[in-house]
Amino acid sequence: AHQRLRQNRRSFWPALWVGFGRRPNVLCPNFKRHSPLFIYIRNRKFYNHFTMKKLIAIVLALGMSLGTLSANEGMWLPIFLNQNFAEMKAMGLKLSPEDIYDVNNGSLKDAVVSLGGFCTAEVVSDQGLLLTNHHCGYDAIQTHSSPEHDYLSDGFWSASLEEELRNEGLYARFLVRMEDVTNRVLDSLSSDLSQAEREQRAARVGKQIAAEATEGTAYTANVKSFYHGNEFYLFVYKTYRDVRLVGAPPQSVGKFGGDTDNWMWPRHTGDFSFFRIYAGEDNEPARYSEDNVPYQPQHALPISMRGVDPGDFTMVMGFPGSTDRYLTSYGVKQAIDKYNPTVVKIRDKKLDIMKRYMDADKATQIKYASKYAQTANYWKYYIGQTKQLKQNNVYEQKKAIEEKFSRWVKQDPQRQKKYGDVLSMFEEAYQAKDDYVKSNVYVLEAGLIGPEIPLFAFRMDRLLGRYLQIKEKIAAAETDSAEKALQQKMQPRMEALKNGAMENATEFYGDYNAELDQELMASLFGLYFQNIPQEQQPEFLAEAGDKYKGNFQKYARKVFKKTFLTDSSELAEFFEKPKQKTLDKDPAIEIGRSLYERYQGSNKAHAKTENKLDKAYRLWTAGLREMNPDKHYAPDANSTMRVTYGTVGGYKARDAVRYQNYTTAQGILQKMDNNDPEFKVPAKLASLIRDKNYGPYANDKGELPVCFIHNTDITGGNSGSPVINGHGELIGTAFDGNWEAMSGDIYFENELQRTISVDIRYTLFIVDKYANASRLIDEMNLVYEAPQEKSNTTEEAPAEKESMEANEM
Ligand code: ARG
Numbered sequence: 001a002h003q004r005l006r007q008n009r010r011s012f013w014p015a016l017w018v019g020f021g022r023r024p025n026v027l028c029p030n031f032k033r034h035s036p037l038f039i040y041i042r043n044r045k046f047y048n049h050f051t052m053k054k055l056i057a058i059v060l061a062l063g064m065s066l067g068t069l070s071a072n073e074g075m076w077l078p079i080f081l082n083q084n085f086a087e088m089k090a091m092g093l094k095l096s097p098e099d100i101y102d103v104n105n106g107s108l109k110d111a112v113v114s115l116g117g118f119c120t121a122e123v124v125s126d127q128g129l130l131l132t133n134h135h136c137g138y139d140a141i142q143t144h145s146s147p148e149h150d151y152l153s154d155g156f157w158s159a160s161l162e163e164e165l166r167n168e169g170l171y172a173r174f175l176v177r178m179e180d181v182t183n184r185v186l187d188s189l190s191s192d193l194s195q196a197e198r199e200q201r202a203a204r205v206g207k208q209i210a211a212e213a214t215e216g217t218a219y220t221a222n223v224k225s226f227y228h229g230n231e232f233y234l235f236v237y238k239t240y241r242d243v244r245l246v247g248a249p250p251q252s253v254g255k256f257g258g259d260t261d262n263w264m265w266p267r268h269t270g271d272f273s274f275f276r277i278y279a280g281e282d283n284e285p286a287r288y289s290e291d292n293v294p295y296q297p298q299h300a301l302p303i304s305m306r307g308v309d310p311g312d313f314t315m316v317m318g319f320p321g322s323t324d325r326y327l328t329s330y331g332v333k334q335a336i337d338k339y340n341p342t343v344v345k346i347r348d349k350k351l352d353i354m355k356r357y358m359d360a361d362k363a364t365q366i367k368y369a370s371k372y373a374q375t376a377n378y379w380k381y382y383i384g385q386t387k388q389l390k391q392n393n394v395y396e397q398k399k400a401i402e403e404k405f406s407r408w409v410k411q412d413p414q415r416q417k418k419y420g421d422v423l424s425m426f427e428e429a430y431q432a433k434d435d436y437v438k439s440n441v442y443v444l445e446a447g448l449i450g451p452e453i454p455l456f457a458f459r460m461d462r463l464l465g466r467y468l469q470i471k472e473k474i475a476a477a478e479t480d481s482a483e484k485a486l487q488q489k490m491q492p493r494m495e496a497l498k499n500g501a502m503e504n505a506t507e508f509y510g511d512y513n514a515e516l517d518q519e520l521m522a523s524l525f526g527l528y529f530q531n532i533p534q535e536q537q538p539e540f541l542a543e544a545g546d547k548y549k550g551n552f553q554k555y556a557r558k559v560f561k562k563t564f565l566t567d568s569s570e571l572a573e574f575f576e577k578p579k580q581k582t583l584d585k586d587p588a589i590e591i592g593r594s595l596y597e598r599y600q601g602s603n604k605a606h607a608k609t610e611n612k613l614d615k616a617y618r619l620w621t622a623g624l625r626e627m628n629p630d631k632h633y634a635p636d637a638n639s640t641m642r643v644t645y646g647t648v649g650g651y652k653a654r655d656a657v658r659y660q661n662y663t664t665a666q667g668i669l670q671k672m673d674n675n676d677p678e679f680k681v682p683a684k685l686a687s688l689i690r691d692k693n694y695g696p697y698a699n700d701k702g703e704l705p706v707c708f709i710h711n712t713d714i715t716g717g718n719s720g721s722p723v724i725n726g727h728g729e730l731i732g733t734a735f736d737g738n739w740e741a742m743s744g745d746i747y748f749e750n751e752l753q754r755t756i757s758v759d760i761r762y763t764l765f766i767v768d769k770y771a772n773a774s775r776l777i778d779e780m781n782l783v784y785e786a787p788q789e790k791s792n793t794t795e796e797a798p799a800e801k802e803s804m805e806a807n808e809m
Contacts, residue, residue, distance in 0.1 A: 072646035072711045073748035074634035075320050077233065078109055079178055081643060083632060088645055092313030092726040094789055099728060100317075100643065103177045106298035108728060109641065112317045113172040113277075115243075115720060117639070120318035121172065121275065122722035124303065124730065125779040128277035128295030129246065130172065131763070132720030133735045134254025135373065137273030140167045141248050142370040143511070147362050152369055155250040157773045164244035164276055166288055168507075172243050172277045175641045176219055176236040181209050185223070185232040195615040196607065202232065209234055218285065226635040227625070228326060229618040235640055240277045240295060242288045247773055248273035249766050250682060257671065258678030259376050263384055264739045265659055267707045267756050268668045271735040272763045274776060301722055302781040303760055304729035307699050308648045310661050314710040315645040316734050316755060318721030320637035323745045326621050328423075329398035330430035332746060334437060336389050340382040342441040347379040349523050350450065357516040367511040384742030391740075394747045401624075408627045419623040425616040432609040439536040440602060446528040447538065447595040451521040456508050457565050458592030460501060461583055467497040468580050498575060505571050514566045522556035538598035540591050563588035637715055646711035651752055653740050662759065665689040665704035688769055697765040706762045708732060709754040715745050723757045727787050732757035 076084055078101035085097055100108045115121040119136035123129065134141075144165050145151045158164045188205045189198055206223030213221045213236050221236040248254060253270040261267055277295035280286030308314065324331070354372050358365040389395065402423060409415045409422075448455050470490050477483035529537065529545040529552065537545075548555045564570040565588045574582055583589055603610070625633050650661040669689055673679040688694075694704045714721065714734055723732035734757045737744060741753035764782075767773045 072644065073325075073713050073750070074632070075323070075637050075642035075644050075713055075715075076634055077178070078175075078317075078641055078643050079180070084645070088313075088315075091645065091647060093315065093645070094726045094787075095728050108299065108301075108317060108724065109175055110298035111301045112641065112722060113174055114237075114319040114639070114641075115172060115275075116170050117173070118321075118717065119719045120717065120721040122317075122720075122730065122733075123277075123297040123300045125781070126296060126300050127779055128279070128297060129300075129776065129779060130243070130275040130277060131722075131730075131733060132273060132275065133271045133733060133758075134248060134251070134269075134273045135271055135377075135735065136720045137245065137248055137275065138255075138373060139370040140165075140170060140245050140275075141273065142366065143167070144245065145366050145369075147366065150366060151248065152251050152366060155248055155253070155771065156245065157247045157771045158245075159775070161276075161294065164246050166242070166244055167275075170243045170275075171239050171241045172275075173237050173239045176238050178236070178641070179213075179234045180231070181206075181223060181234045182231040184209065195611040195618075199229070199611075199614065202229070206232065206234075224638055224640055226638070227633070228621040228636070229614065230622050230625075231635070233640070238285065240279060240285045242278035242286060242292050244276050244278060246274040246276050247767065247771065247776060249771065252680045252682050253685065253766060253770070255373075256668065256679070256681075259380060260678050262377065263380055263736060263742060265653075265707075265709055265754065265756055266663045266667065267736065268663050268665075268671060269707065269735070269758065270762055270766050271758050272733050272766075274767075300781070301724070301730040302728070302783045303764070304725055304727070304731050305696065305761065305782050305784045306725075306731075306786065307705060307759065307761060308708060308710075308725065308731055310647075310649045312648045313645065313726040314648055314712060314731065315643060315724045315726075316712045316714055316718065316721045317641065317643050317724065318714070318718040318734070319639055320642055320715045321639050321717030323637040323715050325634075325636055325746065325748065326617060326624070327398070327746050328426050328430075328620065329395050329402055330426045332389055332395045332398055334430055334434065335746070336386055336395070338434065338437045339441060340386045342438050343382045343445055344379060344386075346442070346445040346450065346524065346527060347375055349527060350375055350520060351379060353516065353519050353523060357513060357519075364513050364516065367513060368516070371511070381742065384739055385745070388739075388741065388743035389746065392743050392747065392749060392752070394743050397747060405620075405623060405627060409623070415623075415626075419619055422616055422619045422623060425612055426620070429609050429612040429616060433606070433613070436536065436602060436606055439532050442528050442532050443538065443595060443599045443602065446524040448592075448599065450524040450528075451517050452508075452512065453517055453521065453559075453563070453565065453588050454592045454595050456592075457563070457586070457588035458596055459504065460565060460571075461589045461592060463497055463501045463504070464574070464578070464583055465580070467494060467501065468578055468583075470494045470497070471578065502568070502571065505568050509568055514560060518556045518560045521559065522553045525555070526550070526552040536602075538594040540594040559587040559591070562586070565589070634713075637717065639717060644713040646713070646755075648708060648710045650709065651738075651740070651754060653752075659709070661710075662708040663706045665694075665706055665762075667706065682770075685766075685770055693769060694765060695769055697761040697768070699761070704762065704765060705759040707756055708759055709738065709756055711753060712755045713744075713748060713753070714755050718755075723755070729783055729787075730760055732760050733763065 074084075081088070081097045081100060085093075095108075098105070098107060102109075111123040113121050113123070113130070115130070115132055115136055119132055121130040121132035121136070124131045141151050141156060144156070156165075185202050185205050189201055193201065202225065209223050210221035213219075213234055219236050219238055221234060223232050223234050225232055249270050249272070254273065255271070256269045257264075257267060261269065277297075278286075278288075278292035279295040280289075280292060283296050286292055327335075351372065354368055354375070358368050358372065405419075406423060409419045444450075448458070470493055474487045474490055474494065477487045525541060525544070529541055529550060534542050544552070544555045560566060563586050564574060564582065565586065621633075625631075648661050650659045652658045666689070668681055669686065671679050672681040672686065674681065689704070692698075692702065692704075694702075697704060699705050710723070712723075712734075714737065718734055719736075721734040722730050723734055725731045734755050736756040738752070738754045738756060741749040743749065744753045764777060764780075768777050
């Protein structure tokens with residue numbers, strides 16, 4: 001679940017630039033010697049723990065019948081886990097906090113990466129093999145696909161390292177360390193600063209701290225705000241930029257159920273794909289090169305073959321993007337009434353048009369597969385969020401919190417002074433924002449990232465404009481000899497800009513259909529013109545609307561005929577006679593500039609309101625924490641590494657409907673419909689399931705588990721995250737949330753909210769039985785028996801015992 005435009009609060013310039021989400025061995029001597037993690041890995045020749053397991057099961061069953069699943073809200077920072085540790089232990093965690101996060105020794109955090117900044121992936125072998133979701137690898141799989149090599153439909157399985165496919169721009173980012181720098185940041189902020197000054201200064205100090213933290217290293221770092229400007233933490237990262245595609249199932253497995261099943265349980269999707277991190281010979285990050293070698297990780301997750309039962313402990317580590325758990329009732333109302341329906345309305349149109357062109361032509365279908373899926377994912381998300389905000393009475397719940405807060409504030413003059421204005425600030429700011437929130441959605445959703453040409457034109461304008469500037473400087477320098485030297489220095493920069501522009505264009509046109517885009521423009525600009533008051537429209541739109549009397553079909557036709565930005569050859573021509581005038585009179589560039597101006601202008605015009613909101617949220621969050629000093633509040637997600645934990649279990653979805661905690665392969669056959677592209681099942685898979693040819697991947701009832709649910713707290717960005725059991729072993733890959741709790745990013749639903757994960761055994765089954773890619777299985781560390789616990793000293797297993805039957809059950 002990546003790339004969600006942040007709602008309700010300050011609209012931001014999203015990641016538009018990218019188009020939008022060891023096995024420890026002797027080579028790893030510093031692996032913690034006495035941690036349970038180490039002990040079981042050392043002894044992974046397997047123990048028979050039958051009795052112990054049984055006992056645990058009984059205890060858990062008792063626990064389950066007494067209480068139910070406990071509430072598991074919270075995406076926690078790995079350095080603060082000691083605060084949760086007792087609870088985690090009680091729920092079944094066998095590890096120490098240092099097994100999870102340790103700066104000096106390999107720990108779980110060293111097996112978890114941010115994949116490209118939009119998803120999470122985990123290291124599952126000592127050769128840098130990465131496991132993530134199919135939908136996280138989708139863009140890469142799509143980019144390598146063509147009608148001749150349709151990896152989307154057929155899947156892709158490299159047979160050797162040499163066949164693994166390079167992916168421009170995709171990176172794997174490790175967290176090196178993090179640190180609480182709140183005091184240093186706050187000390188630099190005097191209390192008389194305005195909110196805007198405060199944010200600026202905090203940003204400046206943050207940059208300074210990050211610079212100090214990375215000095216003399218190849219690391220990068222940033223300081224991020226937590227609890228809405230009340231706390232600040234530093235994050236230091238190490239980034240590998242040679243990440244190759246290793247394997248992916250066909251989308252009839254990886255995306256089984258399509259948009260119909262998306263965001264829903266019960267699910268039967270094999271939402272996984274494999275990548276590999278490559279490093280230089282010194283195991284350090286290196287630019288892509290044929291000489292790069294598989295990365296040797298500090299830690300790789302062992303894989304449990306035992307599965308999970310209701311009540312079992314699970315933990316998810318990853319990089320959740322954003323949540324709005326402190327959103328007030330005013331914000332909830334605005335989301336329901338204004339923000340969400342606007343996004344949905346625009347995307348409805350967009351999806352219709354894309355689908356029509358995709359259905360008509362196979363090449364377009366492949367080119368637009370990833371764009372379509374990205375648009376559809378958050379289209380359905382906002383439909384569900386609106387529905388469940390209402391269904392789950394989130395507005396009322398927020399109101400109740402606000403009333404309690406209000407009473408608490410009134411009890412004490414000090415509080416009154418500090419927090420007395422907070423709620424009225426919200427009321428005023430949201431009222432002001434009501435007037436422009438729709439226009440903010442339009443400028444992005446129907447504008448800059450509606451049709452594709454405006455943003456592309458905007459970027460090209462910048463690149464080509466800079467190219468021309470340098471060119472002019474060089475020309476002007478011709479006479480003077482000192483300047484001549486300068487000219488020589490600038491020549492390569494100019495060339496780089498030209499190459500950059502050409503590369504950008506090649507990439508863009510590789511997945512582009514101008515006819516489709518022209519229709520998007522006509523339709524979305526028409527919608528924009530109709531639904532947003534003139535004074536909030538970008539200049540070009542109001543003009544065009546007048547001139548073409550609202551006929552945007554005609555307008556778009558004109559634009560696409562006139563612009564030189566619809567294919568590479570015209571761009572190449574530009575470089576033959578490069579002139580600023582060509583840019584200035586290009587209609588697509590005019591659109592790009594005008595939309596960007598509108599976007600910036602809106603930010604400036606509404607800075608006062610946005611600052612007021614920021615300030616109100618800072619005080620509100622601080623006040624809530626002060627009001628409930630015993631409640632352990634988790635900070636909102638902000639793309640930093642988090643840990644969430646909970647237990648496996650089903651839920652009551654609605655009247656008379658209770659969902660079980662896992663699905664099996666039989667359900668794939670039940671959903672199968674080969675006339676429906678969303679529910680097509682590959683013949684080979686169907687026959688493997690019919691024959692129950694599950695190999696060692698079946699559970700002890702002889703079923704092949706496919707997906708399971710657990711009450712951990714995840715959101716977009718967590719996609720691909722490892723689901724880890726109490727022993728630190730991988731049991732699945734998180735990929736979705738459930739429909740009934742689509743309001744969960746705003747208000748966590750204790751009874752309803754679930755993480756949906758692929759059972760690792762289904763992943764392995766597909767790799768092994770369906771794809772025959774056993775080379776991948778061979779490099780992973782499959783663990784069949786529960787590792788011995790540290791405290792359990794009575795049971796000493798003979799180290800030689802190696803007679804594990806894969807599918808004994
Ligand atoms: N809802 C999932 C998420 O955001 C993405 C699932 C992708 N599947 C799909 N049918 N689009 O994590």
